[in-house]
Amino acid sequence: MSSYTAEVRITPRAGLLDPEGKAVENALHSLDFGQVEDVRVGRLIRLRLRADSDARAREAADEMCRKLLANPVTEDYEIDLVKGG
């Protein structure tokens, strides 16, 4: 068994309106950051877990995302896995 750190990045699904991202984008524009073209606001979940291989750790984190951490209807997720941490 090894210890892993998984960073799960959850973002609003591409193509779906992200009201929060839109509001931040407008605020950046009003601060004269006219170069900003798009903003998506998501969530970062950092968790530590134990698993007996990299593959198992990733599999577990992926299952957590599908069952609870992300809503597949509205959100995409990416998992960064680091051994130890």
Place this chain on the structure above:
Amino acid sequence: MRAAIVTFPGSNCDYDCFKAITDVLHEEAYFVWHRDESVGDCDLVILPGGFSYGDYLRAGAIARFSPIMRDVQRFAADGGYVLGVCNGFQVLCEAGMLPGALIRNRSLQFQGERVWVRVENTDTAFTSDYEKGQLLHLHIAHGQGNYVADPETLDRLESERRVIFRYVDEHGNATDEGNANGSMNNIAGIINESGNVLGLMPHPERSVEALLGSTDGLPLFTSLAQRLATAGRSA
């Protein structure tokens, strides 16, 4: 009619539902706690509004794993009627008992106001006492009521007449201006394929007595009471 009203930590419309059923309809209702494992001897389950688990992660995301939800799913699978109001609608979507999801309002604000809602389908156990196309003035009180679903799901909901309530303007038109929170297709409430699970964001239980300013929510409860009086216990 005998309704089980589920209280989650953070529910705050459970008593409104209880009063609507007992004081106004003179039917039976009782509470079940989210840790209970059975909904008991009822013919209707209500998932009330509120902020279960503080809306952590996503509204309704954690409540759906409460022990009681397993029995709510069993009850619905057996044909029992389930009504989800506001947070209850969010829980039903998170639990996969209704399609789609509810995201943050287009306005980014919590909206507590009375809005116009049109009844789209009266051929359901929840809406038989309404007139088709009837305009209702109902409260909304939510920050995440913006209904989204993929295009295939929307097409299916529309073609199967499963959009039951729609946000409209005061003239009854489903315009963008009349869309309270940005919901796709102005959707305010939908029903499942079997017609026994309904979720909606507006609060019918807050409009059941003239003293409250509107009785437009009452027919939803009388429809159910009538259906359940003739059907008997369904589960």
